[in-house]
Amino acid sequence: MPAYKKLLLCLFLLTSVHTYAQQQDSVRTLKVFGECGQCKRRIETAVKMKGVSSAQWSPDTQQLVLAYNATLVSLSDIEAKILAAGHDLEGRKATDEAYNALPPCCHYRENTGEADHHADTAAIKTAQLKEVTVGARARSSYISGLNPIRTEVMTDKELLKAACCNLSESFETNPSVDVSYNDAVTGSKQIQLLGLSGNYTQLTVENLPGPRGLATPLGLNSIAGPWVQSIQLIKGTGSVVNGYESIAGQINVELRKPQTADQLYANAYVNSNGKTDLNLDLAHKLNNRWSTGLLLHDDFLENKNLDMNKDGFRDLPTGNQFSAINRWDYTDGKGFETQFGVKALYDNRTGGQTGFRSADKLSASVYGLGINTQRYELFGKIGYVFPQQTYKSIGLQLSAIDHQQDAYFGQTIYNAQQQNFYSNLVYQSIINNTKHKFKTGASFLYDKYDETYKADNYKRNEIVAGAFFEYTYTPSEKVTVVAGLRGDHHNEFGNFLTPRLNVRYEPIEGTTLRLSAGRGQRTANIFAENMSALVSNRDVVIQGGATTYAYGLKPEVAWNKGISVDQKFHLFNNDASASVDFFRNDFTNQVVVDLENARQVKFYNLEGKSYSNSLQLGLNLAPVKELEVHLAYRYFDVKTDYSGELLERPLISKDRAFLSLDYSIAGWKIDYTINYNGRKRIPSTAENPAVYQLPAYSNDFVLMNAQVSKTVGKQRAMDFYVGIENIGGYMQQGAILAADQPFSPYFDASLVWGPVSGRMAYAGWRYKIK
Template identity: 25%
Template sequence: MYRFLLLLFLLFPLALFGQVQSGTLTGTIKSNDGPVAAANVTLSEIQKGTPSDEQGRFTMNNIKTGTYTLAVSAIGYKKHTQQITIKASETVTVDIQLQSKTEQLEEVVVTGTMRETFVKQSPVKVAVVTPKRLQQGKTSSNIMDLIGNVSGLSTQLNCGVCGTNAIRINGVEGPNTAVLIDGMPIMGALASVYGLNGISPSIIDQVEVIKGPQSTLYGTQALGGVVNIITKNPRTTPAFSADVYAKSTKETNINLAASPKSERFKGFVSGNLLRMQNYFDNNGDSFNDVAKRSRISLFGKGSLEGKTGEQRLNFAAKYYDENRTGGVRSFNHGLRGSNKIYGESIYTKRAELLTDYRPAGLNQQLRISGALTYHNQDSFYGTEHYDAEQGIIYGQATWDQSLSDNITLLTGLTARYQTYDDNTPATSGGTDKRFIPGIFGQGEFTLEDLTLLGGLRIDHHEKHGFVTAPRLSAKYSAGDNTTIRLSGGTGFRVVNVFTEDHAALTGSREVVFAENLDPEQSRSITGSINHILPFSGNPLTLSLDGFYTHFSNKIIPDYDQDPNLIVYENLDGYSVTQGFSIEAEQNFTVLPINYNMSFTLMDVFTEENGQRQALTYAPDYTGSWGLTYQQRALDLQIGYTGNLVGPKRMPDNYVQNFGRDQWSPTYTTHDLKVTKEFTNVNSENGLGIEAYISAENIFDYTQGSPLVDASTPFGPEFDTIYTWGPVIGRTFSLGARLNIR
């Protein structure tokens, strides 16, 4: 007993000494508009960080004594740095005032290099879009309705009856764009048809977009580019939020979210319910102009922090269930497969589970990620029954190593196992099973104003052997206001026609495979120049981008060989996407106005047997613009957005047999949204209430019927994809939003 007391007496001062060698940092981050939420607060020397909450407050505990560089960055604000000194058992409090900026250079991004970095420092150009920007002039719970506001991105309607659509980057077809969820390539080919419609802006923190092949990091599907959807950080979400709206189309939507938090655990759960069961036929083709839909989407995310506040374990789950129908007025789900009353009925169910783990004691250098997804589509397109299932198991481990102050190395191992089964001839021999292991590495070298990034990926496909995907990027900072980037890389993709191309299922054409389809391959080069013009405290950011992608073995559906067939074969030639884009963005500090605009000119064509032809459905040019005005005296925000779409070449069969135009006309659409704030969530009572009203497609522009031979939907000429413009006219929305701190 005496020995125990003596030992305790001797150890107590040591324990006390160990406890007092650390301190606490706390503070508040504000701007001229009030508290700044979701700001990144880091101590550079020890890579310790935390975000600010909805009130702009932050706290970091258990910081070892010493002097550090405190760095604070947030979207839309200039980066702030200052020196702080932590003393034993003391709390350091700082109040930080951030300055607004236009140039989007200080946001933290991960997509370009698979490690956190600032936009300006990334050797690969990454465009960052916030949910606020996506919803600047529109109201929707579907990201596919909003993504067209991003420069170079557009959505192509692939069916005028059931309303499926796809994302195009610089005119490249939708399946060539890899859509990631928190950096995980889990949106398989089947999910590209309807699965993207279940992603609501309410669960998004930001969207990161890279144009051009990114197969080195994200695998063989990223031929045209990457859209990485970063979900909300549970540490920065309000305790409770609700968003409800209704549209003049009789679409109603409700979104509820809650964020339970404890000392080391932060959570976020969200539920979205949409219903649209209205029939209207304004174009007079006897079909509903927009598919009826009932949809529920559930999302949950949790974050477990380490003892010192560092990231340790993140996990997320998502469930999506949608029923949609399109067709004539008398069609309903009970008539699925009818050969007398035409309609299309699609039941979609999708589940996702994601996890990300960073073991303790390794300074977050090792990152282990995994995902499990299940997708089921049970559908009838007239009498054509398509029932398919796809499952994906994905695992990835990366090691991030700094070899010196100028050299960093990232290495990784991946394994992807996917199964696919349907009721078409594609799987007549049984379930299609693919196991794709891979290894990749990239090195980054920085010497003063020059940064070089090189990488290589090697995947193994059972049918195609080893596939390599190299890339090389360079960034040069020609002064504080000018950045020049140049990148080159390759891509590789195995195509599944029935899951990716909706035209193979809808309408009455027969699908013909002229040969065994080889994988598509691409080579690409992109360049960009970013420059900031100060304009006396009202900086204007200008960007000029050029792009060129060469596709070989391109698989393009041929609608022109025979009006009753869709012929699939590898192009005996090549396909090219090339062009340039220019963007401008400015935020006036005196006037509460900011604006953005972009224009993309593109040449998308195929060349076969010496004949060059524009690719169908690819526009010659696109443009987008937006403006936001803050009327602070009335707590009003007015948002306006517009889109420009140039001519598209339409399939020859529609011209020759039905007298449709070979080229679609140039058109614009315009949207307006007004938001009124009644109380601010950062006020003393912690309650935020907003109401909003929007008018979309203000000038009521539509293309007319997207259907061909709509009067005989069971006939051999019926088709649903003469689609080039809006099919829904002017729409009004009214909604309200509640946030509780």
């Protein structure tokens, strides 16, 4: 048979099969109201009948996607089965008898909209909330049992357990993330996940690039806590849709949305150090299609004599930070939606010795520090969901950023600018039925860097174009497999592949096992990410190879593997859960930051091994209805080859224990957190004079925080809160080496392993109009 006839025959057969499948199967989407994983099983089981080939219900969207043979079963028969199971449809209600037979946790009609899953329709809410008092407490953080990628969701209720003036403070009640000071001068903080610094955690804001590159050291301080609606924390490999940079995990921040946020949310905060925070969030729905929001933040600290450890240096820099976001949302009600907005940040801070004044800038008499940051960002999202096929959608994400930072540390100047453009096109659909889903698309990333350190200038452009495909297989409600692959081309590093795999298995109800594995790659920004070395008088040594690479150093590449088990059960007549997770990270290349010579900080490509092992155990329970108890223990084994010697990664605690007590009654909330931090290895200071030498390991220590809050009112709720951080007043003594000689070669503020300031009290007020 001629080749063209074979081709025509194949096309005919494929068309015939596709046409036959279309004739046999109809795909419809129904809105079905429910609440949790039990609802999912009940709904999908109810419609298992002859003629229904697949059924997938999502608690997040309240949508049931059906594939059925209309010649064997009618849609009205399917709907009748759903109603008989006790679940309402859009426009039709189940009988009260069927609804009341559901377990209490599935009573979606009583949902106030503040629980961690989904609201009912406005009509049902209006009819029911006047008569029902909700007895269950919504979880402030949870791990979704249905998501194949293990994702811990921290809601805004979790963030209210502490002051959370900015994102760095949002993790104080989370045992998975460590937050510590980068150094004893700048006041910047970093997170640690899986025993790796925050550089290896991909930080996104609504799945768009967040503070990265030059913004890394101060980025956590630049996102106001009262702006945050929720935080999603992923350990290990995530989705290839979000890019290739995730190595330790991903933190995605969801901000308050104008279409769902309170009309007004105000927050005022002041602490005993003299710091004041003011926040105002506004949202307005213009009509059925348009809504807009404005988020404002301003904080300032003017206490130039804050020096609790009496070393002659300000514990925190003084200055002012102002930031704002204006965003707009449009939806036509037929599947099309777009969001766009602008962000701006102005941050000026001055630190150093308590006697430093602006006239002393760059002098050799008084050590001063100044950081001036200006950041502007435009962002947009365009999406379309096909009305008759809601499993099918297409979306485009866009952002453009200009980040300018001018800084000086003593007599050292570091000025830098980063310009970034990002786009990501995503299309998702199914293959035959909802057991086989996929996402595919293409992305483009452009970064332009211009850095000046002392008299040296470092410029580079990074252009990365890539494409991805991610396949999700769900043969049953117990098993989900997500396999993704993306290929990218970097203008300096060439082509590279990023494979990732996530598997979820639920052998019995309430037990969820997950496996993950994948690759991550990133470019190290050695100056911005190690500003703690710049504030010290260490000599910077770059032992690079290829001059075409950033700083002459190769990209960092690592493979991450993980396993986790989450178990739900009942204890003390209340819901409880336990979890264990283990992650292993192996670098095939890493930009090693070597502080083992007290006079230098060296940067070079890894020669040898570098790995991290992370084990965490967790237990959540409620001994009584009003009290939640969270317990966790975490162990790290993190080592790197430093000039041929395999050593523990410095300034990382092997052991950490965590206890959180949350008590709520009659509008009162009491939150108490205890953190135990084990000892940390300190880089060698043997080359210093004896007076400026430190022991090989730090002390272990305990930190305690507490907060009491009272809520008054409902429609226009008002909160008053007071709290104390570092109740025991523990401080690292001698956090700055040679603080009395800041221009000597022994001056070093980078070896911080504990708190640099003591006990701090605060008070605040929140007010909102729904």
